[in-house]
Amino acid sequence: MTVSIDALEVADPPDAWDRAGFTVDSDAVCRVGGVRIHLIGGVSGTGIVGWSLRGVPPHEPLDDLDGIPTTRSDAGPAATATHTNGVTSIDHVVLLSPDLNRTVESLRALGVHRRRERDGELGGHPIRQIFFRLGEVILEVVGSPGTPGDGPSSLWGITYTVADIDATAAFLGDRTAPVKDAVQPGRRITTLRHHDFGMSVRTALISPPILSA
Template sequence: MHVTIDELVVADDPSAWTAAGFTVDPDGVCRIGTVRVRLVGRVRGKGIVAWSLRGAGALDGALDGDLDGIPTTLSDAPPATPATHPNGVTLIDHVVLLSPDLARTVAVLRAVGLEPRRERDGELGGAAVRQVFYRMGEVILEVVGSPDTSGDGPASLWGLTHTVADIDATAARLGDRTSPVKDAVQPGRRITTLRHRELDLSVRTALISPDPRHG
């Protein structure tokens, strides 16, 4: 069984995501593609504070609910039924995981059944980084860390990029709550970022046009 994401737990108020154009169910769950985003409010802190995974059999007992410092539970729930979102979001394109020790995180992910699909060197905030990519069902996990140095401390789930059906329509709807649309690193795609602080979102969030390779 492939490892996939069932749920991301986010310490935001549901009303903030509704204001950003997402549909949120009465129980505080936002269904984006097959993934559930559970909005639990700032009482839990900020950002993506936990997740649940399907198919990570090696996690059961071996890691004691902790995946390289990220609170993690196992799930056997079926994939979510996608909701329709006024902002045009159709699925989560990728989740960004920051690691203080890239080799350590890669080893932990391998232990639960995830193998890297590709790597690339890039830059984040002016610092050299290495990005390691994993496929988790319809979602890509992008692990980012220093290629040369390592440190202590936990890994963290840092940000989300959502695919939108029509990026120009989405940007027009959100107005000055997004940055100008520009070409993405991925060939043939365009991207914008939400001004998450203005929207009272604690997760760094980007919106990207569909992958042309997938129709």
């Protein structure tokens, strides 16, 4: 069985996400594509504080994945909700790693293998991006290709696919950055000024992928 993301645990209040145009159920769950986002308030830190994965091999112990609190799930995919901001699914989740080899090995132990990688720069420093597939969601692992560091990995941010990037930018107004071309050919992207809504998760919004004929 393929390992996939069942849920993300986010230390934000539900009303912050509601203000940003997300539909939040009465149980404080935001359903995006087949993924549940549990909005648990600010009692457990900030940002994405944990996740649950389905399809994990039964012989593998699972309390954390490279320092990220992780639980096992047998739940099926969520029934997607309609969001007034135009979000349709999660394109990718970004994981920051202080030790890329350690993180890659932690994923490999669950049967999750790298699809591709890319080297680049951020703030004048070299970075390496390694991409994995967790069901419908891409996991982008980012870290330094040089000397490994200590400490746990963390789930840093979410990029959502939207049906119409211009309509989403118009809906959110000046609380998004100007829409620009994405790294992915044919796609366009903007970032949400998430703090303006009281959200703690770094958030980007991207147009749908261009499907090949």
